[in-house]
Amino acid sequence: MKVLKIENNNGKFLDEKNAFHSIDKLTKGNLMWIVERVLDGTAEIEEYDESKLANQAHQVIYKSLYDNLSSLGARKDEFVDKSARLYLEHYERYMDDTSQGAGEVEDEANSTGEP
Structure with a gap:
């Protein structure tokens, strides 16, 4: 159009x-x-x-x-790629934070003797 x-x-x-x-x-x-x-x-x-x-x-x-x-x-593709990389960085950081938090919960469960 x-x-x-x-x-x-x-x-x-x-x-x-x-x-x-x-x-x-x-x-x-x-x-x-x-x-x-x-x-x-x-x-x-x-x-x-x-x-x-x-x-x-x-x-x-x-x-x-x-x-x-x-x-x-x-430059549209360049902007799309840049925003995808920025999103990926935030996503990976989020996944690292949530996996570390999950490990702490497992450690606490194991220390109380629960499976």
Whole structure:
């Protein structure tokens, strides 16, 4: 699905309700929704073309969004791998903590003569 496009010399973005709006009306919530689409691989972004954008503010905003979202899409696997490694480190630490705690319970049971 196309999330950024140039239409009638204006930059446009797609919102959660599948409606396009002027890029200068973009909110933090809209941006987060677009980022999620980029990360899940469903976003298409029309290439930046300064000559198609008449409004200088739209040029600046669109170029910045295009560059950053394109970079994010290209580095998506790197972010996924990094977060998986971080999760794995926490998981392993948790497993070490729980296995040590289980050993203490077994030691206490053995010291009282119970099986």
